[in-house]
Amino acid sequence: MRGGRTGKPKVTLAAKRAKFGGCRNALEHRVRQQLGAEFEYETTRMPYTIAHHYQPDFIDPIAKRIIEVKGRFPESDRRKMAAVRKQYPDYQIEIRFSNPDTLISKTGTQTYRTWCTKHGITATKA
Structure with a gap:
């Protein structure tokens, strides 16, 4: 499969994770190796809210x-x-x-x- 204008093969997320020990990239993989076993990698979704103000017409x-x-x-x-x-x-x-x-x-x-x-x-x- 070719991706975008570059003509380079498109790398899937699954392929990246396989290459980097389940992480998305080499930096995350390196930090994961530095942390203890008590840290989970991308297992939790945390909702957040950004406050805005609305001024009606x-x-x-x-x-x-x-x-x-x-x-x-x-x-x-x-x-x-x-x-x-x-x-x-x-x-x-x-x-x-x-x-x-x-x-x-x-x-x-x-x-x-x-x-x-x-x-x-x-x-x-x-």
């Missing part, structure tokens, strides 16, 4: 309504709005789009509106 804090205005709705904004929806379930969130029926991707069928509906967010035309 418009907010009615008494009625707990958020209005966001969007032309484009890239993946980073979708991820942010999904997180806001999850963390503020008592707020009504509405996104007013220039065109809520815009497809998220050229090859897909999901629109901004269908994404919002799926995530409990109201989508309307601005």
